[in-house]
Amino acid sequence: MQKKYLSMAISGAISALIAGVQVSGAIAQEQSAELTEEVLVTGSRIYQPGLDSVTPVQVLNAADLDLGAEVNIGDAINQLPAAGTPLFNRTNSNFDISNSGVVNVNLRDLAAERTLVLVNGRRFVAGVPGSSAVDLNAIPSAMIQRVEITTGGNSAVYGSDAVAGVVNFVTKKNFEGVELSSRYEVTGEGDGEEYDFGLLMGSNFSDEKGNATVFFGYTDQGAVFSRDRERTAVDAVGSYWVLDDGEVFDHYAPYYSSYPPQGRFNVTGTGSSSANYTYRPGPGNGILIDHFDNNGTGDEGIADGFNRMDYRLIAIPTERFLLATNTHYDFNDSVSAFIEGTYTTTKTKSELEPFPMDSYDIFGDANNGGIPLQYENSAGDMISNPYMPQEIYDAATANGLDGVSFVRRLSEFGGRGSENERQTFRTVFGLEGQFADDSWRWDVSYNYGQTTQAQVSQGQVDITAMRYALLSEENPDNPGEIRCVDATAREFGCMPLNVFGFNSASPEAVAYVSADQTRNATVKQKVFQANISGALFEMPAGDLAVATGIESRSESSVARNDALTVRGLNSSNASPNVKGQFDVDEFYAEVNVPLLKDTFVQSASLGLAGRLSDYSTVGTTSTYEGKLDIKVNDNILLRGSAAQAVRAPGVDELYDPGTQTFSQVNDPCNGITAASQGVVADNCRAVPEIAARIEEFGEFTLSQPELQGTTGFLGGNSELYEETANTYTFGFVHTPTYLPDSLSASVSVDYWDIQVDDAIFTVTQNNVADLCYGSASFPNNQFCDQITRYPSTHPYRGALEEVNSGSANVGEISTSGIDVAIDLDYDLQMAFSVPGAISWNLAYTNLNKYKIVNLRGEEPDNERGEIGNAKNKFTSTLRYKLEDLTVQWQMRYIGKSRIEDTDVSNEDCVEYSVECYTDAITYSDMQVRYTLRDIMSGNIELFAGVENMFDQDPPIVSSGFTNSDTGTETVAGVYDAIGRSFYAGFKAKF
Template sequence: MTLAAPTALAQQSQDQLAQADAGLEIEEIVVTGSRISRSSLTAPTPLTVVDSQDIDLGAEVNIGEFLSQLPSVGVSTFSRTNSNFDINNSGVQTVNLRNLGSSRTLVLVNGRRFVSGVPGSAAVDLNSIPTAMIERVDVITGGAAAVYGSDAVAGVVNFVTKDDFEGMEVTGRYETTDEGDGEEKQVDVLVGGNFANGRGNATAYFGYTNQGAVFSRDRERTEVDSLSSVFFGGPVFGLSKPQLSSFPPQGRFDVFGTGGVGDDFTYLPDGTLVNNFSTNGDGDLDLSDANGFNRSAYRTIAVPTERFLSSFNLNFQAHERVNFFLESTYARTETQSRLEPLPLDGRDIFQDTGGLPAQYLNSAGDMISNPFVPQPILDALGTDGASDRIGFVRRLAEFGPRGSSNERQTFRVVAGLEGSIPGLEWDWDVSYNYGQTTQAQISQGQIDRQSFRNALFAEADPDNPGSFRCVDADARAEGCVPINIFGFDSISADALNYVSANQTRQARIEQNVVQANLTGGLVDIPTGGTLSFAAGVEYREEESRAVNDSLTRRGLNSSNRSPNVAGSFDVVEGYLELDAPILVDTFVDYFGISGAVRISDYSTVGGTETYEIRTELAPVNWVRLRGSYSRAVRAPNIDELFDPGTQTFSQVADPCDGIDASSTGTIAENCRANAGIADRIAQDGAFNLTQAERQGTMGFIGGNPDLQEETADTFTGGIVIAPEWFADFGIRTSLTADYFNIEVDDAIFAISQNNVLLECYSDPNFPNNPLCDNITRFGAGEPNQGALDQVDSGAANVGSLETSGLDFGFDMDMDLEQMGLPVPGVFSMGAVYTHLINYDVINLPGSEPDSEEGEIGSPKNAFNVNFRYLFDNWTFQWQMRYLGRSRIEDTDLTDADCLDLNCYTGAEVINDIQLRYQLPDFTDVASIEIYAGAENLFDNKPPLIGGGLTDNVTGTATAAGVYDAIGRSVYFGLRTRF
């Protein structure tokens, strides 16, 4: 990637100089952040612009991977290297400005909305936007909601596509890593031409990309399971290896109940069944080799992603003042996540008893034991068949790896008219925008819990001596086959087929947008320019539906209960924008004020208002001061509003645990108001929970139909310096410096179960706090009386976010021959740098802020700098990306801990290079360009972050959304133009 144009103003000031030198008229364009056409020098807010040449030199297949290298872009919620364990969103690529979340970043294509790629969310999957079709990308951070609407809290990313291409261009590219994996193959075909005597242009694109998998087993740091050695008193960024799973493919078995003695059985690698307890007498037999399972042998670092894309743009001048335009995009993305076979716990199947009954009734009414139970385990069982159980844990290796296949299809079409009004010279446009995303997901390696339970109750088959059948006649009629869980490869193919149940999900997202805009000049200001305006109305409808299979909805597979989520909303909006150039070429070069206001009416949250005011002052033509203040909003999305709640079992901290009759304070009084708690205090002297009561409290975490909009206040202020006097010496340069501050109030956060309990019981108005309705306890006289039965939680407007910092941009082009140097060609340097001053998150009103500046993913210092040399037909680029020293985020690690432990990464530097050569034209109709390069040239290794720590992405041993978890790769390509 190159950033020779760190800001629009810097780049376009150079464009103006170049055009002035050539005697050309400076074109007015629509700069992202405003809908008013203006000279490119009047960009009042910080704007980063990258064009198609920058993208080419970046050599990224996916535009989202390209953008993630900008310092102002935070960690993507979903990317190819951090989504393997998210079966619903594996392989999705989103953009996250200022680390405020993908839902607070508005993505546009040609200034219009793009349909979401994540059901229930506004997040756009950048896999659906063809990189080769992009003319430029404008990134504005903060303060754009008044112009573009909801979701622009952190800013806007606007993709401007090619719509006037002539000719044909074919590009092929191949990339592979040092390890020979992660292959990337890309083919692009771009074709276009004018028609109707130049009144129209049609541009079409067809592309295919295939990014191969990178497996954890193929990297030294991730080839075996590991934990951070902080758990063993060592450095945080060291790894303790191996830390293998204790769910072995041959199974571990415990005998418990009134007769059982807690025996622990397992199989050795040679198939011998041993009793840890009886062999060693104290349960200390080292069976780690026998019981260990290396999950990293199955996991991926990078999810394989295959894309088929097409795009078509059409412009036709139907009348002297009326132009018809059409944009269409189709994308099909296929991804395949991979992870280890399912770990099965007997408690998953026997939630009521915890294990397989030692004895049960067969179909004849006789008490029997499971015929597959080995004799040593039978011998260890007691005589009370009604209560003895066989607990087990087992890796279902016979099922093969788990994973999810996702096919996403996105279709978007925009049709409209644009033109001008005679006499007034006002421009107008009217358009209709329809977008649709569908998702078909199949997750393999899952089970049907009820079928598995049926298969475990087996008996001798009276009709086939020596064979076995399921006890339940109804289950047999449905094809039940007994399952043997004891030992290696003991599950038969027929039993596997019976208990297997792929998890499925079908989702559909639809977006309809109708908008009309009018822009032009109103009056001339005597001391300045023309007072210009833009005004418009917009109607938008969003609908999303995600449907799970019946087992998932009922919690009868390997997942907890997860409901269907469906919902919709619509919004009617109107906006007005004014731009007043008050002083032009007077005692100052330029002084102007502009602003915008937008009124919206949502079917969900009602009316909202956003506004923005901007000012610019250029005391001389090469210095410009700029500032802006804006109020933005984000309306809750469909998931946040309508998700009925997904089941969870978590260990929570009951604030009533330990309360007795003498305990004082609001919490104690509120706890004793519960009859069950009061009875236990009366009987036992205190409400002391057992360990079993503390574990696995059930609850549902979902949405909240009463949510209101988030509000954000954004301030930016800065300076642009673009001196002209070096131009005569062949040097063009610019420097920008901007301060930003974004505060988000009423932020929508998911309230944890612990916070639900704390907020309820610490409220003097208990039990009238609405959160108290989410808590259910066992009643007086019931078993476990007073203990928590269920704690539900969900989304609420309870949080706040604040981030501030400094952005710097530097750009310089030097014509070496014009400078009088003995070296020909042009040398360019571009850099963008962000210094993060603070980033505070408050999860609940009144709580202490969580300061995240300087943590992994939010470094205090980050920059991207590139050097580019152009000579004759050659282009060479060297790019360096820097992420400053960062602290691991973990609530269990205090500042005092970090005095003894290494809680910080070092600074990380990634270098990329590319060399291009334009072959001399060998025909009159074709040209060929070849290129090659390397990413992560010096094979910089990411910091080691073991499992169990917050920033670890499972299977990568690092924060894969932040650092390069793949390693060095090389690529080459060829482009032919006709």
């Protein structure tokens, strides 16, 4: 619906709603504010001026963004209590090399693909290939007039993906003049420098019939390295151990990597570190010793492990160039044309430690998984590796091995990481207008968006070239020269690789085996839509208003990897190319029926909406929404809604052929004997290889290599169908009219409940194995078709060789909570003859429930109270304004949270002196802003501020826990992993 959006001047002070304040706060201000413009409030497409919002809406306006500290609009939105942990942001995506630096929004923690992002009420192209997740780097903050956020199902009004809610960015138009801005920020540690420059220009033309507004922006956010923070300077690990009544967590530091740059060489065939040769610093490549002390806990106290934190990032460097424009032209009073354009280039660079090579990945199971002790040279004679020290050769021979396996950090190759360049282009053009005395509005538009990604990842190796380079010999024609054994490989540039000791690999060998990964992806979106809304006829209680429209949308995505990556030959798992597209045609209708007016209540109305969609992938879907509002009097508004929303699967979920994974799968047949009872035992014994091992050994028992030797591919599923969500909201808005003229206030309280059924999750490999062997239809079912066991001719006969899996509609998500928003504005001059005015705003969310069922029929995983789903969260802002001076103090509170899903009691945590829960944490930001007026015929705003004013350290959540973000030692999508920062800047308006 459309309503008058008002801004209020209280004793010369602009009282702006903060992040998280419901639109009900604006409702209260309507009584004394002056009209500025009509806008569409997210949650309805009905044009009906003055209609109060039934759907709870949170608003960030331009003043809020100016007084905030974030240069990326996504960071501002992700501080709202209604926002969950973002899938990607600048501090949690360093290890996701394809998506490093992406910033998205995740309402109600239901995942980014269940939050619909709009710009001026229209869809925005995705920034993550194969997904609907929008990269908010592509949306310029300085071009935004306000942000409207609704939570709850809005699919009937806006279409698929609006399960958790909608974020609508409304951009500036009708701007006249020039606005130049600049900002600089640096952390308290002197790193992470940020530079931000913007130029906004606008002008009317053609006798005020048209306006063109354009924005140019540049942002450069510097890196923050893990090594430059005390918390993250040294490798650590988190672990848990089980008590009778739950799990208890602990934190260990230092906990260095056992893949050292000098190599660790196994001469016993077991995993015992004490029998592993390694090197310590010394002459040449180092001093060879016959044991390995990872963390310096042995008698010598010398650590031979590797500190990965020397290379890792807390914050990814991000560089952005932005161009945005809004142009419109009024042909007459009834018809206007408009064009919107956006172009953004974002460059990011992730950095992490050098590649950890395991010789088993090079040689497989042959020769103890390592360099053979004896192999043929080019003349056909048996030789040993000329680089291998005699001590290592003799020890391996004495233990009856035929090869020396090793692990080694490839430090000579430099750090790994990826450089990503993303370009987003979007244009919208169309016509809009009104008729019948402006009581009907219409618009027709075409939207084209495209995101391209070019990625290069360094520090990887060519597995085939590595195998050739590790088998070397002395050149018989040039004594003392070492060369590769294979003559064909030598013709193609093979250079021998020495892995024994520090910095032993020559630059030539490094160049030969290096193989950078490349990835290129393109996402395209095409949308045609037409809408019309207005008053159909008058009823006793008011006009019956309707809105209806059609939308035709096409989405496509393609991601192409280099040939080695596709085949899994560059030291990473095989990752296929992914290509797919889908189309959808939709029709929707919405009606608002006035029920009562000036009776025992001031007014009451019923809103109904429905949408019918025809997908090329999942077929026909339908959604609906019903909402009721009762305005009891000038002070109280009651509101409620019930809706069914849908989300159709994305391109990756449908068409990903499967990315290779190596993980330890729990074989349900492990431990089965001839006497074991039950369906699983019977099905396992039906496998000939398993039956043969039981007959020979009495039990099917798997060795450690067999347990760890399972591969598989996790991919999409073309048989997916849509997710369905039932959402409910009930609440009230209190806008007291009985307060003194010096005080205005509003309070809103809303209960919300969202239940997602048939949620699309990846079925785990363990679940595939259990469902196969636990089924009465074994082996003729869809799960058994995904399992391959080693044949009788293989040493691992009967063990799991490959277990494949993919996406399926097998999950459920249920969440509910209460939102509270308070908005107070106090004119101190009017009340106490004290100069100035203050405003205070609060947005609070209490999470009542958050449960996930990963596989239908399983017990739900209760995630309420875990990190990212704290029971209590709020943001609060206190502002004081005195003429041209504004001072703001903003607080963000995150309640006490569990480290992981556990029922352990606080008493156990205290008794065993371990950290099971994080403490509640409050962040404070401060800004001072002063306006210099009539400077060069314009105004200049000077501002300075501090983020995380009290330098609050985040709770330590170490590597080893599923929600830890590697390199940050915390959950960086929830907590501030950088620390205190200072900034200053100006905005000049002419």
